[in-house]
Amino acid sequence: MDGAGLSDREQRALSAIEAELRGDRALDRMLRSGRRRRRAVWACVWGAATAALFVAASVTVSEPLLWGCAAAWALTVVTALPPAVEWGRAHHRRRVPGRPGGPGRPQE
Numbered sequence: 035m036d037g038a039g040l041s042d043r044e045q046r047a048l049s050a051i052e053a054e055l056r057g058d059r060a061l062d063r064m065l066r067s068g069r070r071r072r073r074a075v076w077a078c079v080w081g082a083a084t085a086a087l088f089v090a091a092s093v094t095v096s097e098p099l100l101w102g103c104a105a106a107w108a109l110t111v112v113t114a115l116p117p118a119v120e121w122g123r124a125h126h127r128r129r130v131p132g133r134p135g136g137p138g139r140p141q142e
Contacts, residue, residue: 070117077114084110 055061084106091099
């Protein structure tokens with residue numbers, strides 16, 4: 035683009051579009067669930083790689099395979115921990131009595 039940027043009219047239109055997209059909860063939920071799904075897939079891939087390297091290191095007693103298993107395990111934890119914590123927090127919020135939306139309490 036050779037121009038100096040967006041005109042005032044184009045900038046206002048872009049700002050209105052951005053504001054509308056920020057307010058779209060369904061779109062936000064869809065984008066977040068896609069991110070979670072990708073992270074879960076990668077956690078499963080790293081978990082499988084960790085298990086395979088662990089078995090191979092156990093059978094062959096190979097130090098490089100053991101280090102590879104340790105690295106894959108670290109990547110598995112780093113990949114799986116944030117969604118697990120998020121799931122735990124959401125699960126805890128649903129179960130805690132006395133909190134808004136918890137058992138025995140109406141939504142505020």
